[in-house]
Amino acid sequence: MTMQGVKRVAIIGSGVAGLSTAKMFIAEGLDCVVFERGDRLGGVWSDGYSNFGVQAPKELYQFPDWPLPQDTPNFTPGPIFQQYLEDYVDHFDFRACIRLNARVTQLERSASGDPGWRVTINSDGDGLSQTEDFDLVVIATGLYSNVANMPSFPGEAEYRGTILHNSEIKTRDPLAGRNVAIVGYGKSAADIAFEATAVASDVHLIFREAHWPVPRYLAGVLPIKWGSLNRLASTFIPLYQRTTPVERWLHNIGKPLVWVFWRILEIIIRAQHGLATNIANGKNLLPSAPFEIDAFGESTMLARPEFYPLIREGRISAHRTEIARYTPDGLVLRDGTELAIDCVVLATGWKSDFEYLAADIRAALGTDDDGFYLYRHMLHPDLPNLAFIGRATSFVSVLTYSLQARWLAEVIAGRVALPDRAAMLREIDALKTWKRSWMPFSPARGARLFLHAQHYHDELMRAIGADPLRKRGPLAPLKELFEPYEPTDYRAIVDGSWERADTI
Amino acid sequence: MELFLWIGSALGAVFGLLHGVYLYREITAAATKGATAINVRALYHGGWTFVLWTVFGSYVLALWLVGLIGSSIVRLMQRQRSV
Numbered sequence: 001m002t003m004q005g006v007k008r009v010a011i012i013g014s015g016v017a018g019l020s021t022a023k024m025f026i027a028e029g030l031d032c033v034v035f036e037r038g039d040r041l042g043g044v045w046s047d048g049y050s051n052f053g054v055q056a057p058k059e060l061y062q063f064p065d066w067p068l069p070q071d072t073p074n075f076t077p078g079p080i081f082q083q084y085l086e087d088y089v090d091h092f093d094f095r096a097c098i099r100l101n102a103r104v105t106q107l108e109r110s111a112s113g114d115p116g117w118r119v120t121i122n123s124d125g126d127g128l129s130q131t132e133d134f135d136l137v138v139i140a141t142g143l144y145s146n147v148a149n150m151p152s153f154p155g156e157a158e159y160r161g162t163i164l165h166n167s168e169i170k171t172r173d174p175l176a177g178r179n180v181a182i183v184g185y186g187k188s189a190a191d192i193a194f195e196a197t198a199v200a201s202d203v204h205l206i207f208r209e210a211h212w213p214v215p216r217y218l219a220g221v222l223p224i225k226w227g228s229l230n231r232l233a234s235t236f237i238p239l240y241q242r243t244t245p246v247e248r249w250l251h252n253i254g255k256p257l258v259w260v261f262w263r264i265l266e267i268i269i270r271a272q273h274g275l276a277t278n279i280a281n282g283k284n285l286l287p288s289a290p291f292e293i294d295a296f297g298e299s300t301m302l303a304r305p306e307f308y309p310l311i312r313e314g315r316i317s318a319h320r321t322e323i324a325r326y327t328p329d330g331l332v333l334r335d336g337t338e339l340a341i342d343c344v345v346l347a348t349g350w351k352s353d354f355e356y357l358a359a360d361i362r363a364a365l366g367t368d369d370d371g372f373y374l375y376r377h378m379l380h381p382d383l384p385n386l387a388f389i390g391r392a393t394s395f396v397s398v399l400t401y402s403l404q405a406r407w408l409a410e411v412i413a414g415r416v417a418l419p420d421r422a423a424m425l426r427e428i429d430a431l432k433t434w435k436r437s438w439m440p441f442s443p444a445r446g447a448r449l450f451l452h453a454q455h456y457h458d459e460l461m462r463a464i465g466a467d468p469l470r471k472r473g474p475l476a477p478l479k480e481l482f483e484p485y486e487p488t489d490y491r492a493i494v495d496g497s498w499e500r501a502d503t504i
Numbered sequence: 505m506e507l508f509l510w511i512g513s514a515l516g517a518v519f520g521l522l523h524g525v526y527l528y529r530e531i532t533a534a535a536t537k538g539a540t541a542i543n544v545r546a547l548y549h550g551g552w553t554f555v556l557w558t559v560f561g562s563y564v565l566a567l568w569l570v571g572l573i574g575s576s577i578v579r580l581m582q583r584q585r586s587v
Contacts, residue, residue: 245526246523256567256571256574257564257567257568257571258571259571259575260568260570260571263574467534469549476548477549477552478552
C-alpha cells in the first residue's frame with residue numbers, strides 16, 4: 001500500500017490536529033483545503049463551555065515548532081489557546097487554505113475507482129452543496145463530534161426544570177441562583193461544578209464511580225509530568241503492545257517494583273486529596289480500580305486544585321450513586337436521596353458521529369462499541385488514501401498529532417513504506433486484542449493512548465528514521481530517564497530538519 | 505546492613521551490565537551510517553545505565569522486597585475476603 005502521487009488533500013476539522021497536519025503538508029508542497037464547520041478555526045477551542053481551558057501544563061500543550069507566548073498563564077485558558085491557534089495559522093501563513101462555515105456532509109470513494117475521495121460540502125452561507133475531488137482525505141475531527149451524549153432517565157417528561165449538556169454552559173448565567181445537579185466525574189463535570197459554586201444556590205455532583213485524579217502537583221510539590229511523562233514512569237505502566245526486554249523483565253521478575261511504584265503514588269494522591277474520608281455524603285472518593293488501570297479510562301482528569309476542597313467544604317455536594325428518576329421538581333437518586341433541583345447539567349461526553357461517511361466506509365471501520373481501531377492509529381488498509389489524525393489521545397495531544405502528521409507526510413512522500421494489507425490487518429487485530437485484554441471500556445478505547453504516548457511516539461520516530469532518544473547534552477542519559485518529554489524535544493521532527501537514521 | 509548494601513549493589517551491577525549492553529546494541533543498531541567501530545554515544549548511555557543500576561541497586565532491592573511483601577499481604581487478604 002502506498003500513498004504516492006497525492007497532490008490535493010482535504011482536511012476535515014481545523015482543531016489542533018487539522019492545523020498541524022495542514023501546516024506540515026503545505027510545507028511538503030501539498031495542496032491542502034481545511035474544512036471547518038464553525039465560523040472560527042480552532043475546533044473545540046473555538047467554542048468551549050464557560051471557563052474551560054487546557055488541563056495540562058502549558059509547556060506540554062503547544063506545537064513543537066510554535067511555542068506559546070511567554071506570558072501565557074499555566075494551564076492555558078481556552079480563549080488564549082484559541083488565539084494561539086489563530087496566531088499559528090498566521091505565522092505559517094496558511095489561512096487562505098481554511099474554509100470556514102464549510103460542513104462536510106458526505107465522503108465517498110472516487111467515482112473513477114482510483115484511490116481518492118469525493119467530498120460534498122455544505123456552506124452555511126448559501127445552503128448549497130458542492131462536491132470536490134481529492135487525492136487524500138484526512139479526518140481530523142477528534143474522537144467525538146458535536147452530538148452530545150444525553151442519557152435519559154425515567155420521569156424526564158414530567159421534570160419542570162432545565163436539562164442541559166455541559167457544552168451549552170457558555171456563561172455562568174444558566175446556573176445563577178439555581179439548584180444545580182451536574183452528572184459525571186470527568187474534567188468537564190468538575191469544571192462546571194466549579195463554575196456553579198460561584199453563582200448557583202446549591203451544587204450537587206452525581207457520579208456512579210470515582211476515578212483517580214491526576215494532581216497538577218504530586219504531594220503539592222512535584223509537577224505531575226515528572227512522575228508520569230518520563231521514560232522511567234512509562235516503563236511502570238501496563239505493558240505496551242510491543243515491549244522491550246527491559247520492560248518484560250520489569251513486569252515479570254520485577255513485578256513487586258511495579259506494584260510498589262503505583263501503591264506509593266496512590267497513597268500520595270489519596271492523602272493529598274483526602275479521598276479516603278467520607279466526604280461524598282457518607283461515602284468516600286476512593287476509586288475501585290487501581291491507578292495504573294483507571295488512568296486509561298474515560299474520565300481521567302487533571303483535577304483543579306479547588307475541586308476536592310470544595311467537596312470537603314460542602315460547597316459541592318458529591319453523591320456517589322446514580323440517578324434513579326426525575327420528579328417534577330428534582331431528582332431521586334439510586335441510594336434513595338431526593339434532591340430539589342431546577343437545573344441538571346449532563347457532563348456525560350459526546351457521541352461519535354461520522355454520518356458523513358458512506359455506509360461502506362463505516363462498515364470497513366467496524367461498528368464495535370469501543371470505537372474503531374486503525375493501523376498506527378491513523379490508517380485502515382481497506383480505505384486507501386483516507387487517514388485519521390487525532391484519534392490517539394494523550395496528555396500531550398498537540399505533540400502526538402504533530403508527530404502523526406509528520407509520519408503521514410513521510411508516507412505520502414514515499415520515505416516510509418507501509419506493510420501489505422494482511423500485515424496491517426494483523427496489527428489492527430493485535431491492537432484490539434491487547435487493549436481489550438486490560439484497558440477499561442470506553443466508547444473511544446480504540447483511540448486511547450494516554451500514558452503509552454511515549455511508546456507510540458518512539459515507534460513513529462523509528463518508522464521515519466529518527467532517533468527516539470531526543471535528549472541531548474552531557475546529562476542526556478539522566479534526562480532520558482527522569483526528564484519529561486515535551487513538544488519542544490521534537491521541534492526538529494516537526495520542521496523536518498532532523499538527522500535521518502542513516503546519519504544518526 | 506552493610507551486607508545488604510553489597511548484595512544490592514552487586515545485583516544492581518549485574519542488571520546494569522545487562523541493561524547497558526542492551527541499550528548499547530539498540531542505539532548502535534539505529535545508527536547505520538557514520539557510526540564508528542565503537543559508537544561513543546551508545547557507550548555513554550550504556551555506561552550511565554550501568555553506573556545508575558550499581559549505585560541505586562540496594563535501594564531498588566529494598567523497594568522490590570517491600571513490594572514483594574506488600575503485594576503478598578494484599579493478595580492474601582483478598583483471597584481471605586473472597587473465601
